[in-house]
Amino acid sequence: MIPVFDGHNDVLSKLLRARDGAESRFLTGAPEMQVDLPRARASGFAGGLCAIWVSTPDQTLDDQGDLPRVPQESALQQTIAQAALLQRIVRRSGGAVRLCRSAAEIRAAMAEGSFAAVFHVEGIEAATEDLDLLHVLHAAGLRTLGPVWSRPNIFAHGVPFVMGHDPDLGGGLTEAGKDLVRLCNELRILVDLSHMNDAGFWDVAKISDAPLVASHSNAFALCPHSRNATDRQLDAIRETGGLIGLNFGVRFLHPEGIRDPEMGLDVMLRHIDYLVERVGIDHVGLGSDFDGTFMSRHIGDVSGVQRLLEALRAAGYDEEDLAKIAHRNWIATLERAWGQ
Numbered sequence: 001m002i003p004v005f006d007g008h009n010d011v012l013s014k015l016l017r018a019r020d021g022a023e024s025r026f027l028t029g030a031p032e033m034q035v036d037l038p039r040a041r042a043s044g045f046a047g048g049l050c051a052i053w054v055s056t057p058d059q060t061l062d063d064q065g066d067l068p069r070v071p072q073e074s075a076l077q078q079t080i081a082q083a084a085l086l087q088r089i090v091r092r093s094g095g096a097v098r099l100c101r102s103a104a105e106i107r108a109a110m111a112e113g114s115f116a117a118v119f120h121v122e123g124i125e126a127a128t129e130d131l132d133l134l135h136v137l138h139a140a141g142l143r144t145l146g147p148v149w150s151r152p153n154i155f156a157h158g159v160p161f162v163m164g165h166d167p168d169l170g171g172g173l174t175e176a177g178k179d180l181v182r183l184c185n186e187l188r189i190l191v192d193l194s195h196m197n198d199a200g201f202w203d204v205a206k207i208s209d210a211p212l213v214a215s216h217s218n219a220f221a222l223c224p225h226s227r228n229a230t231d232r233q234l235d236a237i238r239e240t241g242g243l244i245g246l247n248f249g250v251r252f253l254h255p256e257g258i259r260d261p262e263m264g265l266d267v268m269l270r271h272i273d274y275l276v277e278r279v280g281i282d283h284v285g286l287g288s289d290f291d292g293t294f295m296s297r298h299i300g301d302v303s304g305v306q307r308l309l310e311a312l313r314a315a316g317y318d319e320e321d322l323a324k325i326a327h328r329n330w331i332a333t334l335e336r337a338w339g340q
Contacts, residue, residue: 005047013292120145185210191213228252234279281321
């Protein structure tokens with residue numbers, strides 16, 4: 001099996017929502033999850049960006065069509081709980097899961113058969129404008145960060161979920177958001193552009209000196225959903241030596257954006273073909289969104305990643321190309337962004 005290092009999963013938030021004993025269930029097997037350690041090992045799923053995502057009970061859209069903001073106190077509580085869960089999983093795994101802060105640590109963990117976990121935050125609602133929390137999280141291992149999820153916060157305007165509309169929805173970075181990006185550059189925290197609207201994307205592009213990365217997004221040209229990347233955005237990702245990770249979610253792949261459980265792997269292949277043609281083979285990876293979105297039964301859970309790679313092999317991708325898409329491109333991009 002070709003090892004897979006993946007650009008996005010929501011294991012931490014889903015584990016905490018399910019029930020107690022979260023770390024034990026991840027380590028020994030959690031059938032309600034799309035990823036747990038036993039299935040990851042059996043599937044060659046060698047690691048990835050493990051996201052902290054915070055929820056709000058109120059999902060009612062406001063007058064502008066946006067999801068409500070998460071109160072900072074609630075976001076902070078949920079962020080700490082998930083960060084602590086990641087630390088407990090690492091500590092109790094006996095070396096089977098490693099928290100990685102550099103590309104060298106990722107490669108070492110993969111070489112030794114450990115799950116290489118990178119601490120990621122998807123929407124930094126827990127932080128205030130002073131950004132003190134960012135220093136604390138960085139010390140705890142945070143190395144990648146998305147300023148927003150698909151709702152507004154004090155840093156930017158997350159792109160709403162809209163089929164049939166491009167990402168040009170809402171304003172760009174606030175002054176606090178610009179300060180956030182500058183501090184991320186200083187601390188060598190990669191800024192993730194998935195869930196960022198068009199204005200925010202270009203604000204980050206103006207400020208950041210790091211590769212532009214959309215960890216779990218697809219081609220807008222094939223699926224016109226606001227969460228997907230336009231050709232112009234893809235060109236900027238290529239020009240900065242960045243990366244786009246294929247999101248396995250059906251509604252971000254299907255040309256009509258419908259939740260089709262029978263959607264075939266051929267649709268995913270079309271997106272990969274398009275992305276490779278647009279940005280080049282060195283700038284495409286996987287960003288599954290496991291445990292965070294609805295997927296076709298042909299992928300289902302982590303066991304489906306090798307089926308996708310086999311489909312790519314059958315479509316003419318050679319072993320070098322497959323290794324790049326499966327893990328090498330992600331690790332190389334993180335190495336450039338982190339400087340180590």
